[in-house]
Amino acid sequence: MTKQTKMSSGRGPVLDTKRLADTLVSGAKAYIDKALAGITSRIDALEKRLPEKGEKGDRGERGDAGKDGQNGVGLAAALIDKNGELVVTLSDGGVQKLGVVVGADGKDGEKGERGEKGEAGERGADGADGRDGKDGVDAVEFFKSDAGHLIVTMSNGATRDLGPIVGKDGAPGRDGFSLKDFDAELMPDGRSILLKFADETDTSFAVELGIPTMIYRGAYKHDQTYSRGDTVTWNGSLWHCNVDGNGDRPGDRDSGWSLAAKAGRDGKDYSPQEPKAHEPVRLK
Secondary structure: OOOOOOOEOOEOOOOOHHHHHHHHHHHHHHHHHHHHHHHHHHHHHHHHOOOOOOOOOOOOOOOOOOOOOOOOOOEEEEEEOOOOEEEEEEOOOOEEEEEEOOOOOOOOOOOOOOOOOOOOOOOOOOOOOOOOOOOOOOEEEEEEOOOOEEEEEEOOOOEEEEEEOOOOOOOOOOOOOOEEEEEEEEOOOOOEEEEEEEEOOOOEEEEEEEOOOOEEEEEOOOOOOEOOOEEEEEOOEEEEEOOOOEOOOOOOOOOOEEEEEOOOOOOOOOOOOOOOOOOOOOOO
16 A cells, blocks of 8 residues: 655645545455355356256145135127127126227129029928917998098097098080981801991991800811801811911810810621521410
């Protein structure tokens, strides 16, 4: 340790305390580092050494039961509101909004091919009986009001106005026809009748009425058109025409003919036979 002194007038040497303190600290630190050098190197070795698994220790005693935790909260319901936001209802009654989960509508995709028809599913179980309906209400009475409306009285006492049923007055009609002369004439087709009318002013008009009565037209002819009610023979049977302007052949499918009388079976051919000779009858 070096001593430094300062000379002052009238006084002895002065001690430099700062330098003394620095010297003491430096010496103490060097001493401590030297004393701890072995311990520090051992700690470093222990930290670098990998841990080794020791033997399993004895089972410890069971600890005290812990305190009961708080009641959990479950999910009771979930829905998506009109704004596309997911809203969940918890079991404790709380409600939480979890944000928008529905995005904007995408563009329509191309139309896919039509799939094959699936098999019919099994018949489901019968549903529960519905609740009894309300008693029906019957109409009890109908009458016309002064305003020309149809009013109906129901069995429960209520009345309903069904609207006007009396129309407005129509236009004036034509003058009536006063019959002076009348004539009826059978037309060449054999089933149409021509009715002729005349009044006192010599105004006349005629009306032709067709009556589909049965008229035999002979054997069927392929180049002839038949009217409703005509009858013909074809292949030994009698056929009735059901439509006007029929040019189809009887017996064909959807020909417009009906079988009226079916042809009978052919009879046996005649064969002459010699007459048998009868034995004389003798009287006893």
